[in-house]
Amino acid sequence: AQTVTQSQPEMSVQEAETVTLSCTYDTSENNYYLFWYKQPPSRQMILVIRQEAYKQQNATENRFSVNFQKAAKSFSLKISDSQLGDTAMYFCALPHTGNQFYFGTGTSLTVIP
Amino acid sequence: KAGVTQTPRYLIKTRGQQVTLSCSPISGHRSVSWYQQTPGQGLQFLFEYFSETQRNKGNFPGRFSGRQFSNSRSEMNVSTLELGDSALYLCASSLNFRYEQYFGPGTRLTVT
Numbered sequence: 001a002q003t004v005t006q007s008q009p010e011m012s013v014q015e016a017e018t019v020t021l022s023c024t025y026d027t028s029e030n031n032y033y034l035f036w037y038k039q040p041p042s043r044q045m046i047l048v049i050r051q052e053a054y055k056q057q058n059a060t061e062n063r064f065s066v067n068f069q070k071a072a073k074s075f076s077l078k079i080s081d082s083q084l085g086d087t088a089m090y091f092c093a094l095p096h097t098g099n100q101f102y103f104g105t106g107t108s109l110t111v112i113p
Numbered sequence: 114k115a116g117v118t119q120t121p122r123y124l125i126k127t128r129g130q131q132v133t134l135s136c137s138p139i140s141g142h143r144s145v146s147w148y149q150q151t152p153g154q155g156l157q158f159l160f161e162y163f164s165e166t167q168r169n170k171g172n173f174p175g176r177f178s179g180r181q182f183s184n185s186r187s188e189m190n191v192s193t194l195e196l197g198d199s200a201l202y203l204c205a206s207s208l209n210f211r212y213e214q215y216f217g218p219g220t221r222l223t224v225t
Contacts, residue, residue: 033213035213035214037216042218043201043218043219044216044218044219045203045205045216046216047213047214047215050213091156095210097169099144099146099161099163099168099169099207099209099210099214100146100158100161100169100171101146101148101156101158101205101214102158103155103156104155105155106155
């Protein structure tokens with residue numbers, strides 16, 4: 001069965017600092033993708049970053065990067081130079097058969113000025 | 114390219130009524146998925162349509178149904194509304210299986 005676990009319900013970080021959000025997952029598949037989404041107070045879900053499991057190199061998108069450890073089934077998100085606009089709920093997601101995405105319970109991140 | 118659009122954005126219904134929500138995917142996207150988001154249950158998958166066919170269905174009662182049209186637009190219907198159906202309903206479109214999903218702004222449904 002597919003499962004996604006985010007063990008940090010809430011986190012805070014000072015503006016300009018770096019923060020890491022954790023995600024672990026379980027899947028029986030060998031080739032898969034992983035995603036991080038953010039949901040700001042507007043409730044619009046926004047894609048942050050994507051990782052393909054067959055790629056050993058960690059994905060990066062500007063200030064966002066991941067630490068993907070396939071053997072440990074860990075997929076953490078690092079946000080560098082945190083900005084006030086990064087305040088949001090962050091969801092880790094794992095797609096499964098028929099494009100069904102499994103989402104974690106989310107981490108609420110607050111960036112403190 | 115225009116993003117995913119959902120209508121209406123807000124809806125208030127009474128218990129026992131039925132409701133239809135609409136979703137227009139990004140142009141060229143053939144897969145449309147629907148999710149229910151509530152504070153208690155988080156994001157839960159309802160169903161996914163691809164080329165007018167339901168490809169997968171989540172663990173929801175038969176009161177929840179959907180369809181997809183030839184232009185990839187999708188609708189979901191909830192019949193005999195219950196208080197517990199109050200939620201944010203999110204629609205997402207993608208090119209195909211396992212591609213990133215792009216979400217609409219959601220429809221906030223309140224059942225009284």
